[in-house]
Amino acid sequence: xxxxxxxxxxxxxxxxxxxxxxxxxxxxxxxxxxxxxxxxxxxxxxxxxxxxxxxxxxxxxxxxxxxxxxxxxxxxxxxxxxxxxxxxxxxxxxxxxxxxxxxxxxxxxxxxxxxxxxxxxxxxxxxxxxxxxxxxxxxxxxxxxxxxxxxxxxxxxxxxxxxxxxxxxxxxxxxxxxxxxxxxxxxxxxxxxxxxxxxxxxxxxxxxxxxxxxxxxxxxxxxxxxxxxxxxxxxxxxxxxxxxxxxxxxxxxxxxxxxxxxxxxxxxxxxxxxxxxxxxxxxxxxxxxxxxxxxxxxxxxxxxxxxxxxxxxxxxxxxxxxxxxxxxxxxxxxxxxxxxxxxxxxxxxxxxxxxxxxxxxxxxxxxxxxxxxxxxxxxxxxxxxxxxxxxxxxxxxxxxxxxxxxxxxxxxxx
Amino acid sequence: xxxxxxxxxxxxxxxxxxxxxxxxxxxxxxxxxxxxxxxxxxxxxxxxxxxxxxxxxxxxxxxxxxxxxxxxxxxxxxxxxxxxxxxxxxxxxxxxxxxxxxxxxxxxxxxxxxxxxxxxxxxxxxxxxxxxxxxxxxxxxxxxxxxxxxxxxxxxxxxxxxxxxxxxxxxxxxxxxxxxxxxxxxxxxxxxxxxxxxxxxxxxxxxxxxxxxxxxxxxxxxxxxxxxxxxxxxxxxxxxxxxxxxxxxxxx
Numbered sequence: 001x002x003x004x005x006x007x008x009x010x011x012x013x014x015x016x017x018x019x020x021x022x023x024x025x026x027x028x029x030x031x032x033x034x035x036x037x038x039x040x041x042x043x044x045x046x047x048x049x050x051x052x053x054x055x056x057x058x059x060x061x062x063x064x065x066x067x068x069x070x071x072x073x074x075x076x077x078x079x080x081x082x083x084x085x086x087x088x089x090x091x092x093x094x095x096x097x098x099x100x101x102x103x104x105x106x107x108x109x110x111x112x113x114x115x116x117x118x119x120x121x122x123x124x125x126x127x128x129x130x131x132x133x134x135x136x137x138x139x140x141x142x143x144x145x146x147x148x149x150x151x152x153x154x155x156x157x158x159x160x161x162x163x164x165x166x167x168x169x170x171x172x173x174x175x176x177x178x179x180x181x182x183x184x185x186x187x188x189x190x191x192x193x194x195x196x197x198x199x200x201x202x203x204x205x206x207x208x209x210x211x212x213x214x215x216x217x218x219x220x221x222x223x224x225x226x227x228x229x230x231x232x233x234x235x236x237x238x239x240x241x242x243x244x245x246x247x248x249x250x251x252x253x254x255x256x257x258x259x260x261x262x263x264x265x266x267x268x269x270x271x272x273x274x275x276x277x278x279x280x281x282x283x284x285x286x287x288x289x290x291x292x293x294x295x296x297x298x299x300x301x302x303x304x305x306x307x308x309x310x311x312x313x314x315x316x317x318x319x320x321x322x323x324x325x326x327x328x329x330x331x332x333x334x335x336x337x338x339x340x341x342x343x344x345x346x347x348x349x350x351x352x353x354x355x356x357x358x359x360x361x362x363x364x365x366x367x368x369x370x371x372x373x374x375x376x377x378x379x380x381x382x383x384x385x386x387x388x389x390x391x392x393x394x395x396x397x398x399x400x401x402x403x404x405x406x407x408x409x410x411x412x413x414x
Numbered sequence: 415x416x417x418x419x420x421x422x423x424x425x426x427x428x429x430x431x432x433x434x435x436x437x438x439x440x441x442x443x444x445x446x447x448x449x450x451x452x453x454x455x456x457x458x459x460x461x462x463x464x465x466x467x468x469x470x471x472x473x474x475x476x477x478x479x480x481x482x483x484x485x486x487x488x489x490x491x492x493x494x495x496x497x498x499x500x501x502x503x504x505x506x507x508x509x510x511x512x513x514x515x516x517x518x519x520x521x522x523x524x525x526x527x528x529x530x531x532x533x534x535x536x537x538x539x540x541x542x543x544x545x546x547x548x549x550x551x552x553x554x555x556x557x558x559x560x561x562x563x564x565x566x567x568x569x570x571x572x573x574x575x576x577x578x579x580x581x582x583x584x585x586x587x588x589x590x591x592x593x594x595x596x597x598x599x600x601x602x603x604x605x606x607x608x609x610x611x612x613x614x615x616x617x618x619x620x621x622x623x624x625x626x627x628x629x630x631x632x633x634x635x636x637x638x639x640x641x642x643x644x645x646x647x648x649x650x651x652x653x654x655x656x657x658x659x660x661x662x663x664x665x666x
Contacts, residue, residue, distance in 0.1 A: 018638065018639065031638040032634040032635075032638055163572045362580070364645060364646050383648060
């Protein structure tokens with residue numbers, strides 16, 4: 001039996017944080033939005049990270065399946081990426097005239113990503129999803145945008161819903177929401193809004209929270225692509241989450257179609273902060289027309305890191321490796337669940353797997369199991385898809401399966 | 415988005431007047447006012463809700479519609495009914511003139527007691543018994559208001575459209591529990607919490623619940639420190655919380 005983690009320092013720090021930071025840790029990495037159930041089972045602050053692990057402030061080590069919610073794709077502190085970043089840092093980072101690294105990075109993306117004729121850089125996924133929608137409106141002179149329910153495209157008001165705090169009706173009144181994989185309904189929306197739809201924005205498959213992830217139905221993307229083309233509507237793929245874990249050429253390429261615009265962030269530079277919007281030639285002038293920039297958007301260190309990251313991912317043919325690792329983990333977890341009499345469902349791509357115990361429809365059993373795993377040093381979440389990174393070893397996978405088995409026994413009271 | 419009078423009328427009827435039965439359970443003075451009496455009062459709001467409070471020997475029940483109502487108070491609009499709740503309008507019964515003395519005396523006193531608990535002053539709340547009753551009644555009102563906002567308010571309906579079928583348990587420690595049942599994106603308050611609830615939100619204690627109701631603490635922050643426990647199908651809780659955000663708009 002493994003020793004269970006304790007989180008005394010995390011708690012102390014959270015109390016301190018709560019005095020000066022709204023809700024202590026805000027957003028997806030906080031205990032509320034992160035669905036830490038119960039909160040006592042989870043670490044709150046980290047001390048350091050290396051490879052496929054992070055250590056919390058209490059000294060507990062975790063095999064990390066969230067990878068900072070995606071950015072860690074090669075392993076924390078990857079030596080090749082860090083070396084490239086360090087060399088660039090010596091030369092300069094945030095400079096009045098941008099570094100030529102920007103051109104090299106754009107050229108590499110154009111050479112790597114199937115649909116890319118150009119690249120535009122920013123900082124976060126939300127910067128480029130917002131820009132993609134603006135470009136679609138600038139190009140089409142239309143207002144409406146179609147979303148698939150269960151989406152996540154960032155945190156700007158247009159990405160949120162009418163009932164979210166701080167969002168007003170005018171922020172979302174041109175949003176049309178429809179069901180994932182329901183092409184007929186989408187077709188009807190186009191018919192009902194003839195000549196008004198600027199864009200369809202979608203993740204490459206439905207990795208919504210709290211539910212099994214859903215791959216595109218057969219021919220779904222081909223039909224959506226044609227519908228957009230026939231109606232002069234811009235097709236935006238938000239590849240912020242899945243980007244480079246399915247296909248280095250873009251997740252649209254993986255599913256056999258071409259987006260007009262594709263958004264990247266997370267895995268783009270292995271944790272260095274940069275995002276990119278890539279797109280087709282016909283939209284390039286519309287991008288140039290936008291007034292859209294930021295203080296740190298042309299910093300050179302993340303560009304250097306991004307070049308090193310993409311170069312290494314290409315050399316490794318990384319998505320293949322990540323999916324093999326994910327498949328190995330998936331099989332181990334399924335065996336452990338079966339052996340213990342639990343109905344574990346694993347959906348989505350193996351490199352981005354989503355876990356759910358289907359033994360009850362409330363997720364309460366699932367949350368208990370996840371908590372027991374975390375207390376034993378395997379960082380899973382109960383509501384969100386997970387991420388595989390290159391540094392994850394066979395030994396890590398074996399340890400994860402052993403922890404999962406012990407956690408199943410714990411919730412059975414054995 | 416602004417509040418609308420029709421939704422407010424539903425809240426005033428189902429959540430505010432709908433809390434009278436709970437008041438009689440908790441407060442002996444209120445219960446004594448209808449001891450030995452059997453009177454049912456119906457509220458009929460044109461373009462809005464209708465419901466009946468049935469008093470029977472110190473107890474009371476509330477139900478939708480006017481069936482069996484001995485006294486019927488008609489309101490020509492939601493605004494008129496809301497004015498009654500604010501004490502700015504006196505309706506004339508369309509039926510049940512013989513029960514008018516109960517209406518004018520006992521019922522008015524009962525609603526005055528309810529107002530005292532729901533709009534409690536700081537000094538009153540220093541009394542522990544008053545504090546507990548007041549908080550429990552507020553809990554009842556808030557649960558009722560969540561359901562009405564989910565069902566009637568345009569923004570609340572948007573939140574409810576994302577709530578899957580099932581029961582959400584809301585509790586204050588081991589002191590009180592209410593359930594909201596979601597079915598077809600409509601919410602109903604259940605008096606008893608079934609064992610197979612699908613999501614839960616439990617406030618650690620009465621004081622915390624009160625602070626939350628009064629807007630003195632934030633639910634996201636309190637989840638972080640473990641003073642509010644959430645679990646199960648948490649997206650149901652997320653959406654209930656968004657509706658809860660509108661309760662303050664209506665009941666402020």
